[in-house]
Amino acid sequence: MNAQLKKGLLDVCVLSVLSRGESYGYKILKDLSDYIELSESTLYPILRRLETSKCVTVRSVEHEGRLRKMYTITKAGKQQIFEFLDDWKEVETIYHYIKEGIACD
Numbered sequence: 001m002n003a004q005l006k007k008g009l010l011d012v013c014v015l016s017v018l019s020r021g022e023s024y025g026y027k028i029l030k031d032l033s034d035y036i037e038l039s040e041s042t043l044y045p046i047l048r049r050l051e052t053s054k055c056v057t058v059r060s061v062e063h064e065g066r067l068r069k070m071y072t073i074t075k076a077g078k079q080q081i082f083e084f085l086d087d088w089k090e091v092e093t094i095y096h097y098i099k100e101g102i103a104c105d
Helices: 003-019 025-032 040-052 077-103
Strands: 056-063 068-074
Touching: 003 025, 003 040, 003 068, 003 077, 025 040, 025 068, 040 056, 040 068
Parallel strands: none
Antiparallel strands: 056 068
């Protein structure tokens, strides 16, 4: 899959997990594991990027003697999901156009 397309999909996948409630890194990975392959080395830069763009907020909580970062989606993060869903309609149209062209050969 094209790296730029995948990058956008991964961001929205992470936001989608967080739209269901506050979460932390390992749980986000677990929640997405049935749908998309994502490693810790990919997830944490995504979370930092989403925090920088104010799509998520982060807070630290103590869990079993360690600090755990908890991520929460913001209004801007929800808006990014809605924009993605609107854009996806255009992607589907392009997909069908390309698929029809191949079928004609």
